[in-house]
Amino acid sequence: xxxLTVSSVPASFHAAARSVAxxxxxxxxxxxxxLSAHADLAxxxxxxxxxxxxxxxxxxxxxxxxxxxxxFHADMLADLQTFMAKKSVKVQQEILPWTGLLASVAAxxxxxxxxxxxxxxxxxxxxxxxxxxxxxxxxxIKRAGDKSLGxxxxxxGKTVGVQAxxxxxxRLPELEAMLKKVGGKLGKVVEYPSYPEAMADLAxxxxxxxxxxxxxxxxxxxxxxxxxAKGVAVSGGGFAAWPIPKNNPELLKLMTEFMTELxxxxxxxxxxxxxxxxxxxxxxxxxxxxxxxxKKLAGM
Numbered sequence: 001x002x003x004l005t006v007s008s009v010p011a012s013f014h015a016a017a018r019s020v021a022x023x024x025x026x027x028x029x030x031x032x033x034x035l036s037a038h039a040d041l042a043x044x045x046x047x048x049x050x051x052x053x054x055x056x057x058x059x060x061x062x063x064x065x066x067x068x069x070x071x072f073h074a075d076m077l078a079d080l081q082t083f084m085a086k087k088s089v090k091v092q093q094e095i096l097p098w099t100g101l102l103a104s105v106a107a108x109x110x111x112x113x114x115x116x117x118x119x120x121x122x123x124x125x126x127x128x129x130x131x132x133x134x135x136x137x138x139x140x141i142k143r144a145g146d147k148s149l150g151x152x153x154x155x156x157g158k159t160v161g162v163q164a165x166x167x168x169x170x171r172l173p174e175l176e177a178m179l180k181k182v183g184g185k186l187g188k189v190v191e192y193p194s195y196p197e198a199m200a201d202l203a204x205x206x207x208x209x210x211x212x213x214x215x216x217x218x219x220x221x222x223x224x225x226x227x228x229a230k231g232v233a234v235s236g237g238g239f240a241a242w243p244i245p246k247n248n249p250e251l252l253k254l255m256t257e258f259m260t261e262l263x264x265x266x267x268x269x270x271x272x273x274x275x276x277x278x279x280x281x282x283x284x285x286x287x288x289x290x291x292x293x294x295k296k297l298a299g300m
Contacts, residue, residue, distance in 0.1 A: 040247075040248055040250055040251065041248070041250035041251050041253075041254060042250070044089060044111060044251065045087055045088065045089055048088060048089055048090060049089065049090055049092050050084050050089045050090070050091050050092065050111055050112075051092045051094070051109075051110045051111050051112075052080075052091060052092070052093050052094075052110060052111065052112050052113070052114035053093075053094055053095075053096050053101050053104055053105055053109075053110040053112075053113050053114065053115070054069070054073060054093055054094070054095050054096070054113075054114045054115050055095065055096060055097065055098040055101055055115045056069065056095045056096075056097075057097075057098070057194045057195070057196060058098065058115065058116055058194075058195065058216065059071065059216060059219050059220070060072055060215065060216065060219045060275040060276065061073055061115060061116030061134075061215075061216070061240070061275075062074065062095075062115055062116070069095065071275060072116070072133075072134075072271055072272075072274075072275040072276070073114055073115065073116075075271055075274070075275070076262075076267075076271060077091070077093065077114075079258075079262060079267060080114075080258065083258050083261065087254075093114065094110070097193070097194075098115075098163070098165070098166075098193075098194065099164060099165055099193060101113055101115065102117065102123070102126075102127075102165075102243060105127075105243060105245065106126050106127070106245060108245070111244070111245075111248070111251060112242050112243070112244050112251065112255070113127075113242060113243045113244075114242060115242075116134065116136075116213075116215070116216075116240045117129075117167075117240065117241065117242065117243050118136045118166070118167030118168070118213060118238055118239070118240055119132070119136070119167070119238065119239045119240075119241055119288055119294055120167040120170045120171065121170070121291045121294070122170055123167070123243060124288070124289070124290060124291050124294060126243075126245070126246065127243035127244060127245060127246060128243075128244050128245075128246055128249070128252050128287055128288070128289045129239070129241040129242065129243055129244070129287060129288040129289070130241050130242040130244060130252060130255040130256060130258075130259055130287055131241065131255075131256055131259040131260075131283070131284060131285050131286060131287055131288075132239035132240060132241040132280075132283045132284055132288070133240060133241060133242075133259070133268065133272070133280075133283070134213075134215050134239070134240040134272065134276055134280060134283075135213075135214055135215070135237070135238065135239065135240070135280050135283070136167070136213040136214065136215070136238035136239050136240040137213065137214050137233055137235060137236070137237050137238050138168055138171060138174075138175075138211055138212070138213055138214075138233065138234050138235035138238065139211070139212065139213075139214055139217045139230055139231060139232065139233050139234060140155065140160070140209045140210065140211050140230075140231040140232065140234050141199075141202065141209060141210045141211075141212060141217055141220060141221065141228050141229070141230055141231065142202070142208070142209045142228070142229055142231055143202060143203065143205075143227070143228065143229070144225065144226055144227055144228055144229045145229075146208075146229070149208065149209060149231060150231070150232075151232055152175075152178050152179060152182060152184070152232065152234070153179070153182045153183075153184055155175070155179060155184070155187075155208075155209065155234075156179050156182075156183075156184025156185055156187070157184070157185060157187040158187045158208035158209060159187050159188045159189075159190065159206075159207050159208045159209075160172075160186075160187060160188070160189055160190070160207065160208065160209055160210065160211060161190045161191075161192055161198035161201060161202060161207040161209070161210040161211075162189065162190075162191060162192070162198070162210070162211050163191070163192055163193075163194065163195055163198065164191040164192060164193060167213075167238070168211045168212060168213070169189075169191065171235050171238075172186070172189065172211070174234070174235045174236060175211070175234040175235065178234065187208070190206075190207060195210070195212065195216065195220075198210050199220060199228070202228070203227055203228070209231065211234055213238065213240065215240070215275075215276045217230050218230065218276070218277055219276075219277075222277070236298050236299060236300040237297070237298035237299050237300065238298055239283065239284065239288065239294075239297070239298070241288065242255060246289075252287050252289075255287075256286070256287050259285075260285070263285070269281070284297050
């Protein structure tokens with residue numbers, strides 16, 4: 001499948017265009033959220049159904065293998081079902097493409113995004129986030145054996161692939177600022193519907209590097225060490241967590257309780273080690289509800 005967008009004009013123009021597009025998207029999402037009748041916790045319990053939306057192409061968080069959903073969230077689904085059963089609520093999961101997932105949650109079609117969504121300034125205008133379950137600092141990935149790429153200055157002018165509508169795209173200005181400090185510039189940016197397509201183009205030489213969060217970057221490189229290699233960090237700190245519409249604070253409180261239970265029982269660390277290759281004991285234990293809080297927690 002062809003990429004959604006290929007930038008071929010100066011990076012500064014596309015940075016501005018991306019900023020405008022993200023702002024419009026936030027305004028639209030906020031408008032939809034304001035008009036939608038989200039189910040609060042009492043409504044969820046009355047209906048007896050907790051509706052969550054999950055994507056299917058973001059290893060190791062959620063993906064399909066032999067026709068079945070697998071990954072961190074697939075393993076944790078049983079824990080979520082058990083937890084919600086105590087509230088006399090069944091969990092109803094639906095798998096959606098990433099590009100429409102958050103908009104569907106913002107529109108009230110689902111109660112929560114049950115996926116590896118990264119916390120960003122724009123998303124915090126629409127959603128609160130449950131306590132994070134993984135680190136999400138951004139790293140670049142290159143072809144194995146490509147000695148032309150190393151530290152930040154070597155990325156200047158190179159073609160980069162990112163997922164459309166993702167936090168990786170939203171925080172790309174951080175890399176642009178890093179490059180500017182060393183006299184470099186952000187090169188052509190190519191946006192993809194999903195990461196497998198971006199990684200295929202990286203492998204065949206259509207891209208110089210791809211940006212992803214630390215967990216999926218580690219997963220990709222571990223799976224294909226002869227094809228890909230991980231580079232240096234290209235952002236400040238970050239977190240992966242579940243987005244919950246801002247007008248549902250009781251559900252946020254409940255999901256915070258769920259995360260606390262998982263952490264205290266050791267189940268969270270168990271699944272982190274299984275799927276991420278390491279545990280993240282220093283993650284924030286409170287919900288993230290505003291950008292100032294996020295910046296402080298991420299050390300930005």
